[in-house]
Amino acid sequence: MPQGFEPLTSLSMKADTPPHRECYDQEFTLESHPNNDLSVDEERLLRKRETALGYRIMASWGWGADGSGHITARDPENKNCFWLLGYGVPFAKATIDDLVLIDEAGALIEGNRAANPAAFHIHAPIHAARGDVIGAIHTHTPYGTPFSALAEPLPMSSQEAAAFYELQGVYEGEELNVTDLQTGRSIAEALGDGRLVILANHGLLTVGTSVASAVGFYLNAERAAEVAVKTPHGRQISSSAAQEVHASVGNELNGWHIFQWLVRSRLGDPAEVG
Numbered sequence: 136m137p138q139g140f141e142p143l144t145s146l147s148m149k150a151d152t153p154p155h156r157e158c159y160d161q162e163f164t165l166e167s168h169p170n171n172d173l174s175v176d177e178e179r180l181l182r183k184r185e186t187a188l189g190y191r192i193m194a195s196w197g198w199g200a201d202g203s204g205h206i207t208a209r210d211p212e213n214k215n216c217f218w219l220l221g222y223g224v225p226f227a228k229a230t231i232d233d234l235v236l237i238d239e240a241g242a243l244i245e246g247n248r249a250a251n252p253a254a255f256h257i258h259a260p261i262h263a264a265r266g267d268v269i270g271a272i273h274t275h276t277p278y279g280t281p282f283s284a285l286a287e288p289l290p291m292s293s294q295e296a297a298a299f300y301e302l303q304g305v306y307e308g309e310e311l312n313v314t315d316l317q318t319g320r321s322i323a324e325a326l327g328d329g330r331l332v333i334l335a336n337h338g339l340l341t342v343g344t345s346v347a348s349a350v351g352f353y354l355n356a357e358r359a360a361e362v363a364v365k366t367p368h369g370r371q372i373s374s375s376a377a378q379e380v381h382a383s384v385g386n387e388l389n390g391w392h393i394f395q396w397l398v399r400s401r402l403g404d405p406a407e408v409g
């Protein structure tokens with residue numbers, strides 16, 4: 136198991152609470168954990184819900200307003216298949232019913248819209264290579280894309296960057312529009328066992344053991360890229376200090392907590408996604 140992908144503690148849920156609503160309807164505290172005691176159908180609904188919410192979080196900053204960007208969620212039963220928003224739906228209006236399910240060959244399994252081809256070519260090889268990855272997100276952001284033109288890993292110059300200490304890779308290929316699976320496999324190779332891959336001259340991509348943590352850590356990566364772009368000669372902390380910070384901010388539960396904050400801070404009623 137790679138560094139930073141610790142298993143999470145299970146939390147039993149109240150029988151009278153719809154499981155897919157629990158983390159948003161209950162009080163959010165330091166002790167809040169994801170509910171890992173779900174049936175397959177409940178888990179699927181949770182992953183789809185977090186995916187739709189994740190698209191809306193992207194839209195809350197205007198990211199993906201031109202259609203560039205995607206979030207995928209591995210299906211809990213058909214594990215070679217993943218969910219993503221059907222092509223053409225504005226991210227700000229994403230709902231569970233707008234998601235489509237495609238398999239590792241790109242065939243449409245469920246839903247009545249097409250899937251973004253770049254999403255398939257980039258995400259399918261990552262889901263195939265990394266059985267621990269449930270969620271993955273990529274888009275073109277105000278600082279992630281400029282930083283990616285450096286074709287370098289994030290410097291350890293902020294708390295947010297420490298979430299990726301020894302968990303980041305750089306894909307240096309020049310295929311800025313990913314139109315084939317071989318390029319996606321090379322991106323997956325650059326990601327390795329990490330959490331972040333910087334697609335040179337293109338943007339950022341993060342993964343997580345939940346859709347929520349993948350989205351939460353994407354915000355960390357964008358913030359770290361902003362620090363790096365604005366302070367190109369900023370001080371980098373030592374490896375030992377980065378490792379220590381990573382231990383507190385780099386675990387999967389922290390990524391999940393960031394997502395809970397984003398849902399509460401950036402969106403209206405989460406039930407709008409269905």
Ligand SMILES: [Zn+2]
Nearest residue numbers: 203274337338
């Ligand atoms: Zn892209």
